[in-house]
Structure formats: structure tokens, C-alpha cells
Amino acid sequence: GAGVSQSPSNKVTEKGKDVELRCDPISGHTALYWYRQSLGQGLEFLIYFQGNSAPDKSGLPSDRFSAERTGGSVSTLTIQRTQQEDSAVYLCASSPSTANYEQYFGPGTRLTVT
């Protein structure tokens, strides 16, 4: 079946603009995770969803970052007033449940803030 998809694959935006990144998880997966990967770095956890609720938002770097998930499926990560340090690859992963550590990753969205 289809894997995790993310859109757009690449996004270039000007400093100060808002951006929305989208994630479509694998059908039936209840858990959804957002990560950020900066150049030469490991993955930085941002937020995860169990269904539509987000029990853990501890990784969000600032209040400019927010995420939502509707219908237990698609999720959007919004970054307001983007800064150059927000430039990174944003990865989404889904899992059958949060009781299952195995996460399936999308290809990512490469965000460049100029």
C-alpha cells in the first residue's frame, strides 16, 4: 500500500512568511510524528499525535510552531514568521499505534528560508 507522503517536497520562503507543511500517514496508522533534521544532525523530535490529540508538544522549538491533525489522518505543521534557522528537512512518520515503536517515514519537506 501507499507509504507516508509529504508535501511539498521542497519549499523556499522569505524570512517572516508563514509556511504549512503537510503529512499524509499510512492509512490506519493512529500515531503520527513530526521531526526536524538539520544539515549534519540527527533527528530532532517536534511533536506527536495519537489520533487527533497531541500529548507531547515538548519538542516544538517556539510558539511560532504549531501542528494539527484532523480526522485521525492528515497532519499539518505550520511555522509562522519563518526565520533562517528554521531551514531544515521536516520529516513525518506514522506508526500503527504509540505502543509500537516502529515508525514509517515520509520523504520529507526541505524548507529553505531566505
Place this chain on the structure above:
Amino acid sequence: AQSVTQLDSHVSVSEGTPVLLRCNYSSSYSPSLFWYVQHPNKGLQLLLKYTSAATLVKGINGFEAEFKKSETSFHLTKPSAHMSDAAEYFCVVSGENAGNNRKLIWGLGTSLAVNP
């Protein structure tokens, strides 16, 4: 708190020779451990996982890893490298289970180069 250290940021091997990517972890309880691979311009893929069953874990593409609790290690090995193995490899440990949180803690990655 949990942490994971990948001891080499870059490893270079010749095709057909063994691969060893080293990983040490720190955990206050029995963790689950994973290796993920990321090929250029492709998504992360799970190679193998250890979840308290057999300590020697076999994964895809001929990779395997051995959980050694006494050494707090989970090194990734492959007997014979192939050109297609060139990629970034991440060692991952499960985070603390606070309620329903299944957070993963990621190493910084090891870049594997395979020379012809």
C-alpha cells in the same frame, strides 16, 4: 535520561569488506533499539530492531546488530559491503515511557562510504 552515541561520524570501506558501525546507548531501563538507514534523497527506512528478544538481530540487506547490555552497545555489522550500502545510518533508542509517549532518541548518524 536516555541517550545514544554513534562513535564514528564517517566510515569508509572497500566493496566486499566487512562493515562495522558503532553505537553506544545510555538508558535507565531496558530499552528498545533500532537502526535506520537514509539513502540520499530518500526517506528513512528501518533496518532492524531489538525489543528484548534475541540479542542478535538480523535485518534487511544482510545487516545485523548485537545487543550487549554489559557494554551498552548495539553495533551494526555486515560481512561484505555493497556499493548500494552507501548511506547515512542512525542508531536510535526508545525514550522513557511517560504515559503513552513512545519518543525515539536519535544518534547523530554515521555516513558510510563504500569504495569500489
